[in-house]
Amino acid sequence: MSRRLSLPAGSPVTVTVSPTRGKAESPGDGVVKRSGAGIGIGITSPAPRHSLGGAASSAATMQVSPVRRSGGSRYASRDGGVDDRAEFVHYTVHIPPTPERTVVGASSDSDAGGAPAAVAAEEARAQRSYISGTIFTGGLNQATHGHVLTGASGDGRAAVAASANLSCKMRGCDMPAFLASGAGGGPCDCGFSICRECYADCVAGAGNCPGCKEPYSAGSDTDDDGSGDDDEAVSSSEERDQLPLTSMAKRFSLVHSMKIPSGNAGAGGKPAEFDHARWLFETKGTYGYGNALWPKDGHGGGGGGAGFAGFEDPPNFGSRCRRPLTRKTSVSQAILSPYRLLIAIRLVALGFFLTWRIRHPNPEAVWLWAMSVTCEVWFAFSWLLDSLPKLCPVHRAADLDVLAQRFELPTARNPKGRSDLPGIDVFVSTADPEKEPPLVTANTILSILAADYPVEKLACYLSDDGGALLTFEALAETASFARAWVPFCRKHGVEPRSPEAYFGQKRDFLKNKVRVDFVRERRKVKREYDEFKVRVNSLPEAIRRRSDAYNAGEELRARRRLQEEAMAAGTLPGPLPEAAAATVKATWMSDGSHWPGTWLAAAPDHSRGDHAGIIQAMLAPPTSEPVLGGEPAESCGGLIDTTGVDIRLPMLVYVSREKRPGYDHNKKAGAMNALVRTSAIMSNGPFILNLDCDHYVHNSAALREGMCFMLDRGGDRVCYVQFPQRFEGIDPNDRYANHNLVFFDVAMRAMDGLQGPMYVGTGCVFRRTALYGFSPPRATEHHGWLGRKKIKLFLRRKPTMGKKTDREVDNDKEMMLPPIEDDGFQQLDDIESSALLPRRFGSSATFVASIPVAEYQGRLLQDTPGAHQGRPAGALAVPREPLDAATVAEAISVISCFYEDKTEWGRRIGWIYGSVTEDVVTGYRMHNRGWRSVYCVTRRDAFRGTAPINLTDRLHQVLRWATGSVEIFFSRNNALFASPRMKLLQRVAYFNVGMYPFTSVFLLVYCVLPAVSLFSGKFIVQSLNVTFLALLLVITLTLCLLAVLEIKWSGITLHEWWRNEQFWVIGGTSAHPAAVLQGLLKVIAGVDISFTLTSKPGTGDDGEEDAFAELYEVRWSFLMVPPVTIMMVNAVAVAVASARTLYSEFPQWSKLLGGAFFSFWVLCHLYPFAKGLLGRRGRVPTIVFVWSGLISMTVSLLWVYISPPAGARERIGGGGFSFP
Secondary structure (H helix, E strand, O other), rough: OOOOOOOOOEEEEEEOOOOOOOOOOOOOOOOOOEOOEEEOOOOOOOOOOOOOOOOOOEEEEEEEEEOOEOOEEOOOOOOOOOOOOEEEEEHHHHHHHHOOOOOOOOOOOOOHHHHHHHHHHHHHHHHHHHHHHHEEEEOOOOOEEEEEOOOOHHHHHHHHHOOOOOOOOOOOOEEEEEOOHHHOOOOOOOHHEEEEOHHHHHHHOOEEEEOOEOOOOOOOOOOOOEEEOOOOOEEEEEHHHOOOOOOOOOOOOOEEEEEEEEEHHHHEEEEEOOOHHHHHHHHHHEEEEOOOOOOOOOOOOOOOOOOOOOOOOOHHHHHHHHOOOOOEEEEEHHHHHHHHHHHHHHHHHHHHHHHHHOOOOOOOOHHHHHHHHHHHHHHHHHHHHHHHHHOOOEEEEEHHHHHHHHOOOOOOOOOOOOOOOEEEEEEEEEOOOOOOOHHHHHHHHHHHOOOOOOHEEEEEEEEEEEOOOHHHHHHHHHHHHHHHHHHHHHOOOOOOOHHHHHOOOOOOOOOOOOOOOOOHHHHHHHHHHHHHHHHHHHHHHHHHHHHHHHHHHHHHHHHHHHHHHHHHHHOOOOOOOOHOOOOOOEEEEOOOOEOOEEEOOOOOOOOEEEEEEEEOOOOOOOOOOOEOOOOOOOOOOHHOEEEEEEEOEEEEEEOOOOOOOOOOOOOOOHHHHHHHHHHHHOOOEEEEEEEEEOOEEOOOOOHHHHHOOOOOOOOHEEEEOOOOOOOOOOOOOOOOOOOHHHHHHHHHHHHHHOOOOOOOOEEEEHHHHOOOOOOOOOOEEEEEEHHEEEEEEEEOOOOOOOOOOOOOOOOOOOOOOOOOOOOOOOOOOOOOOOOHHHHHHOOOOOHHHHHHHHHHHOOOOOOOOOOOOOOOOOOOOOOOOOOOHHHHHHHHHHOOOOOOOOOOOOOOEEOOOOOOOOOHHHHHHHOOOOOOOEEEEOOOOEEEOOOOOOHHHEEEHHHHHHHHHHHOOOOOHHHHHHOOOOOOOHHHHHHHHHHHHHHHHHHHHHHHHHHHHHHHOOOOOOOHHHHHHHHHHHHHHHHHHHHHHHHHHHOOOHHHHHHHHHHHHHHHHOOOHHHHHHHHHHHOOOOOOEEEEEEEOOOOOOOOOOEEEEEOOOOOOOOHHHHHHHHHHHHHHHHHHHHHHHHOOOOOHHHHHHHHHHHHHHHHHHHHHHHHHHHOOOOOOOOHHHHHHHHHHHHHHHHHHOOOOOOOOHHHOOOOOOOO
16 A cells, blocks of 8 residues: 655655565565665654654655565565665656645654644645735835735635545445545545544455455554555655556656666666666566556556556557647538629629719719719728638637547656646736626636636636726625635536526526436525625625724724824813814725725825725635545535535636826726736736626636647647627617627638638637737748748747858847747847847846746647647646745736836737727737737637627727727728738738728718709719619629628528628718717827727616616717718608609609619618617607607608698799709
């Protein structure tokens, strides 16, 4: 059996194994010696030992001599000598320092030398509890402070104690289990916990372990009978798994062995070559991949032990690595070929149509003809920009099974099967708890914490740009509820893992559920979530009352102190006036201290734009080993049974960057860059996922699917993986095209076939080094006509040994990261000097040192086809360094308001500043450097969020997007100035992003032209020629057919396509012209553009009839004036023209039909807008009555003029004005 011993972390342990020869002179001739600091101690008792040796030393040497079995028992002697004839096998095992490798409390008969290790373990636990219960603050001209919250010191210890399950596992027995030499603390290697009485009954009976059904090994009892283990004398399960001849670690061994002659073993002689044949003969084993030992069926036992029955042949690692993680499939040629052909046909038809229009002017109304032709030419150009990037749409899919096989199964270099996936840091941003309810943010955080990704590789950061105590305390409540919600999700595999979305879904929640305790535990968790919502909703009032109480007490104490001082001085015999004892109205935390962020009543250093930086680790970094739960009374607050469920939680950090007057904080882009620097110091995940506070994880495996594209062949050139945005809470008819499926399922899929989709602000997994502004390892430049000439660039070259390369890279334009070579090659001749990094990234040495580490962890595996400078498998299957106070203090310094001064943050590094749509600009910069991006559409929606369903909110949202596009057009980020590394069609797509708002100018004119035509009696053509009608018919039919084919290959519906067309006209006549005007004012006059935060709907429990109450609210805005005017003018024009034609002696029906057709086309597109103005039935606002009255009076007056009363026709007709 195994023996657990604790050694100092970080000390290399040398183990020398000597096979005995001949008979033993004593009951046992094996000795176990540990040398260190001149001390050697022999094991004399089979009782569990938790530490060996006295003083801690940097190296420990153990000599283990396995003895032969006698009578089925194992024993050891205190004899300090070793047989001189023995040949020793020398093993060196390095035990890395890890936060979870702590020393178990020594037993009563253990040595006193274990005390220092126990003290060190206790200090490590105290440090971890200190980090998770301390608020760190700091900023400009301030020292970094750590404020320990009251009652936070014992939380971590209580959680560990609650998660331990040390009771007997036998049915009907609840006696405490005893520690023995088995794995996990039991008397058997399977770790089955059992008490002494039940163990004695099992040994007296069949002699088999109740857990694994294998027989107990002789001598495994813990009585002091002189027997002991001769297989293992190691301190932990990690060391036991590394020894090659143990019972449990024989299949996977990382220990490199060498044969050392006995005469030179003690003197440190040079080791000779290991005798592999003898080792195979003695162990009856076989070699597998690398240096792993793979036993066959019936031949796994070493030293005459029982064999390993049922083991399969070693897996074929080579075939596993050759399987791709992702697949890319093009759209069926049966759809794509006709689609491309129709684009060509429509392009030719547009050419003939515009040629005919230009060559056949209307001499009766040249001004009408000129305006219409100008608008039509622009519309054709705009359609071409929109259609060209859609020529190469693709579909992608990820294989999660291959990802698990490659990164999470035991291998030769990862024998314990720890996850080798890279870390992911998740960013969630919020700014105003009034417009973004804390309960919405809490649901997003809970869905992230419950995501299906290795717990120790996941970290979540919440950026509170408002510094509100409400958000802080809501996050603390979220962390508390997560201890019950996350294990419940893992145990029952529920989807989605946002509690509001899960409990609010209307489908059968019992589908595919087989556990009998699911209904009972779901009911408990649902009740706990309801209480959690009540607590969060009551936080504003609780904070206000608490602050008022503390402020009243402070005011009372201040008044009393002033009175005492005045009376002591004898200057004021009576009470003080109210003004003399006035105090600042502070905002107080629950432990009775001032909140360092924004106060409810603004004060110096405590307002929305003036407060210190704050960092609080709500959940400390988890251990690298799973922590299994127990009975309901012992874990998760007594809600659910978490036996066999990992109850660890990812790290959760609250961050509020420092803000001071006089500094430009750059809105959301600045907050995201602050999170980039903070996460680099605290967790440094090589990949970053950013989410809006209202976008929760709807598919728990979404992070894994994103990693498939990053870690597959060619993934080192991928800068980000963009997921489509999906929305819920939208009215069934989608009146204002909130789903925006034409963009996300048509345009983005098409861009995926070029150089990749653009970044849309949320639901995106970034490569950290790409955000740092580095160039990809390889890139392609496109030269010549239409970019046909391609030049491949390898930007990360190998060492050239002093030779000049054929092509030098300009350091002013290229920023490449030095590859981390395993053999220590210097790369200074091929990269920029490391002295430039602080000037570009800031003065934090810790942050600069984290850059190459993140680059190395984000590399592909070495055995990935086409991988250059990859990392070895198993390199990331190591514990993460613990988080200490110095690290958090360094993180405080990088979120200060002055850190970005004289650096390249916001210009080249991180999110780019200077635009309202910083997301599009950031993605454009990456594509411009040669990176590629990937569009990942999962079968189950990856993320879901909310969208404004109110007409006014929707128009303001579109206004912000269009304003950012105008800024892009007038900046250096215009695709006309793109580098040769961007493909031609990718440039066209980005150019269209900056151009589309200008189409609104021509759209406004074209929507008014039908009314002008009807009023004037003229048409855009002199007569309805057959050629004109034929070309118009071809253009219309090809547009309809293209829509049908887009619907076919993208999966959207005709209704969604039509809603998109309608809102294109609504936005083009309202928000887009305003955006063009704002953009021109900023470029010409320097007028800054105000940023309006989009309100997020709450998670209230309103009834079905009030679910879409915001849809019917009419909030008047100046953006509504142009569409209302267009509708009025066209409606009146149709009425006037119809009446005039009916009363005309020579009616011209062709002109009436032509003008009326285009007017109805305009009114049909604006129908959702008109319906939105009416509001809910019976709740029509006053403004609608006003407009209706004006329209009615106008039509009545026109009707009186057209059809006057009898006898008045001549008098009215004799005036100076008459219709043409």
